[in-house]
Amino acid sequence: xxxxxxxxxxxxxxxxxxxxxxxxxxxxxxxxxxxxxxxxxxxxxxxxxxxxxxxxxxxxxxxxxxxxxxxxxxxxxxxxxxxxxxxxxxxxxxxxxxxxxxxxxxxxxxxxxxxxxxxxxxxxxxxxxxxxxxxxxxxxxxxxxxxxxxxxxxxxxxxxxxxxxxxxxxxxxxxxxxxxxxxxxxxxx
Numbered sequence: 171x172x173x174x175x176x177x178x179x180x181x182x183x184x185x186x187x188x189x190x191x192x193x194x195x196x197x198x199x200x201x202x203x204x205x206x207x208x209x210x211x212x213x214x215x216x217x218x219x220x221x222x223x224x225x226x227x228x229x230x231x232x233x234x235x236x237x238x239x240x241x242x243x244x245x246x247x248x249x250x251x252x253x254x255x256x257x258x259x260x261x262x263x264x265x266x267x268x269x270x271x272x273x274x275x276x277x278x279x280x281x282x283x284x285x286x287x288x289x290x291x292x293x294x295x296x297x298x299x300x301x302x303x304x305x306x307x308x309x310x311x312x313x314x315x316x317x318x319x320x321x322x323x324x325x326x327x328x329x330x331x332x333x334x335x336x337x338x339x340x341x342x343x344x345x346x347x348x349x350x351x352x353x354x355x356x357x358x359x
Contacts (some may be wrong), residue, residue, distance in 0.1 A: 220318045235274045244269055244281075259343045259352055261294040261359070267301050268339050272308040272332060293355035297346045304338035306331065316354035 199206040199293035238244060244266035248255070252262045260268070263285055270278040285298040312324050346352060 223254055224314055224317040227317040259296055259347045263294050264298045268300045271305045272335050275307045286316045293350055296350045300342040300346050301339050304342040305335040308332055308335055
């Protein structure tokens with residue numbers, strides 16, 4: 171398939187995905203005779219109660235993330251490992267996204283936004299966005315779900331989540347290398 175045709179198809183699919191999903195949920199609710207609005211309101215109420223229960227866990231995570239970002243630790247690690255990063259097909263400016271993603275969606279999204287703002291059509295922007303989409307906010311999810319039900323023993327879930335993040339990041343790097351002509355990028359950088 172030609173690149174332009176693929177891009178047009180991808181853009182069309184992306185444009186219609188959310189409205190189609192929204193309508194499908196409404197139709198399924200109506201077919202199963204569920205009061206969709208009432209269910210939505212009840213879910214919002216439960217969500218707010220859950221938020222209040224997990225708020226202390228979230229505050230702790232956000233403080234830790236803020237400290238790591240502001241002290242420049244992520245940039246220091248990226249600069250110190252730049253030769254190694256090239257050998258594993260990762261642009262240096264994408265490492266902070268990969269490291270931050272397990273901790274915070276908002277923090278990692280901010281880094282992705284900075285990379286995209288610097289060069290919207292650059293290889294690093296494609297890789298950063300793909301890494302962001304291929305991994306999860308593992309620590310946040312564990313704090314949210316496990317904290318909301320009071321589970322304290324998280325080691326196996328945490329390990330599984332971090333392994334899944336690692337596999338997602340590796341897959342993102344490989345796919346981006348071949349899909350967005352990473353060989354050209356690494357020749358010039």
